[in-house]
Amino acid sequence: MPHFSYKKLILLLVGMILLVALISFTLRDRQNATLPEQFIKDSVGLAQSIVAKPANYITGIFDDINSLLNTYEENQRLKMRLEDFAVLQAEVNTLKSENERLRELLERENSLRDYDPIRATVIARNPDQWEEKIIINKGSSHGIKPNMAVMTTKGLIGKISVVTPFTSEVELLYTNNPNYRVSAMVQSEKEVAFGLIEGYDEERNELILKRIDSSLEIKEGEKVVTSGLGGIFPKGILIGEITEVTTEDFGLTKMAYIKPSANFSMLEEVLIAKRSVTVIDGSDGDGTNADLTNNTGIPGEGEEE
Amino acid sequence: MGIRILIPFVAIVLFLLEPEFALFSPIDWNRETIYLVPRFLILYLIFIAIYYNRKRAVTYGLFFGLLYDVFYIDIIGLYTVLYPLVCFIAGWSVKYIHQHLSITTILSVVLVALMELVLYYFFFFINFTNMPFTNFLTNRLLPSIIANLLYLLMLGWAFKYLIDARVLQKLRELS
Numbered sequence: 001m002p003h004f005s006y007k008k009l010i011l012l013l014v015g016m017i018l019l020v021a022l023i024s025f026t027l028r029d030r031q032n033a034t035l036p037e038q039f040i041k042d043s044v045g046l047a048q049s050i051v052a053k054p055a056n057y058i059t060g061i062f063d064d065i066n067s068l069l070n071t072y073e074e075n076q077r078l079k080m081r082l083e084d085f086a087v088l089q090a091e092v093n094t095l096k097s098e099n100e101r102l103r104e105l106l107e108r109e110n111s112l113r114d115y116d117p118i119r120a121t122v123i124a125r126n127p128d129q130w131e132e133k134i135i136i137n138k139g140s141s142h143g144i145k146p147n148m149a150v151m152t153t154k155g156l157i158g159k160i161s162v163v164t165p166f167t168s169e170v171e172l173l174y175t176n177n178p179n180y181r182v183s184a185m186v187q188s189e190k191e192v193a194f195g196l197i198e199g200y201d202e203e204r205n206e207l208i209l210k211r212i213d214s215s216l217e218i219k220e221g222e223k224v225v226t227s228g229l230g231g232i233f234p235k236g237i238l239i240g241e242i243t244e245v246t247t248e249d250f251g252l253t254k255m256a257y258i259k260p261s262a263n264f265s266m267l268e269e270v271l272i273a274k275r276s277v278t279v280i281d282g283s284d285g286d287g288t289n290a291d292l293t294n295n296t297g298i299p300g301e302g303e304e305e
Numbered sequence: 306m307g308i309r310i311l312i313p314f315v316a317i318v319l320f321l322l323e324p325e326f327a328l329f330s331p332i333d334w335n336r337e338t339i340y341l342v343p344r345f346l347i348l349y350l351i352f353i354a355i356y357y358n359r360k361r362a363v364t365y366g367l368f369f370g371l372l373y374d375v376f377y378i379d380i381i382g383l384y385t386v387l388y389p390l391v392c393f394i395a396g397w398s399v400k401y402i403h404q405h406l407s408i409t410t411i412l413s414v415v416l417v418a419l420m421e422l423v424l425y426y427f428f429f430f431i432n433f434t435n436m437p438f439t440n441f442l443t444n445r446l447l448p449s450i451i452a453n454l455l456y457l458l459m460l461g462w463a464f465k466y467l468i469d470a471r472v473l474q475k476l477r478e479l480s
Contacts, residue, residue, distance in 0.1 A: 019382050019386060022381055022382040023380055023381070023382040023383065026379065026380050026381045026382065027380055027431065030379045030380070033379075037375050040371075040372060040375045040376065041375060041376055044372055044375075044376045045376070047317075047321055048321055048324065048376075051318075051321040051322065051325060052325060055322075055325040055328075059328070122328070123324075124324030124325070124327075124328075124376075124377070125324050125327040125328045125330075126324070126327065126377045126378070127323040127324045127326070127327040127342060127343055127377065128342055128377070128378070128424065129327060129330060129331070129340050129342055130424065130428045130433055130434055131378075131433060133377070135324075135376075135377075162379065169379075176432065176433060176434060176435060202434075202435065202436055202440070203440070205333075205338050264331070265328070265329060265330060265331055265332065266328060266329065267328065268328075
């Protein structure tokens, strides 16, 4: 039946064209979910959060067993720490009060450090893992907006990328998105070096901190925290530790590999940092995900230095 | 009656369980980062396509593929096409191969491996990943295939039992 197969062929071709159009359309605008998408996301998210509860409970049991096995060793270590802790606590208290006093003197009430934490539970992780993404159970109705910083108690893990009324997606730091930058600083003893976290090394599984002034001395083992200069993240969230320092391709600036302090597998509870100081929309604030690196019209992270 | 609801119910449960298992991944093992990608749902749908009804499997594939795309990937049209396509190929292969459980298991795993390969090339093409092919093979494809094979060895007989029960029930309804 040649007639019939022609019809099928045309149908197939039309289908292919529609498919390519749909894929390219959704690829372009991935930060803003349309209404039907939001509806699907919220309803799947609801079902997912129901399933996530027993699943979290079971993984919790495994964690408990694991920590029970290490109790003796951990106890020894903690006892040693405890002695230092009392001294440290006193020191922190004096520093805190001094800081407050100085701030009063300067009549500066809020700093880049201040943020309101919002607690959320991880309900799912993108199962195919081509993009590092997790989904949490708080959305715009809880005051979450795109680009907010997401962290665990150990450190920064990513930022909010898509928000629906009751769920939101977190793009983790391990991403190949060229527009995903975090402005960071290295806390060394003497001076502070600023840089940008841009991408990560897939083989070493570490983040890359670029554009550090080559005149500044940075060493392995130093801590890297967010600088708050990107206009989105609060200041002082721990990112990780430097493992290696090299020069960048053209030798003008330094580059460092950073081992993240947060554990990216087995994420359960996360904190979303809502910055108290006015948030400036970053280079991808309007969520177009387009290449804005050459565009000077938009105030972005790249223009702060 | 119960079995009739049970077939889509199992599909929904597997769909919701996939991301929970994904929370365990990636695993650091021997200084390598290993990704385990759970493919529970599509393996089950392949079983439905082979033992029960191709058309139904394709419909389920379309539905869950769309959900998968919207909820996790944000690129609509990827799994929406791949899931039904895999089910279609599985159903089509029934004519040519024997339907023994071991052969079905191997066939499903091969189909899933092919799907992973297509996905890898797609994400490579749109620059979402720059993982070299050899890395993909050793750190993603092989571990995922082994994990999914283990899952099928544990639950494959249960799927077959469930689907067979449904087929028998349908035959009884007809006679």
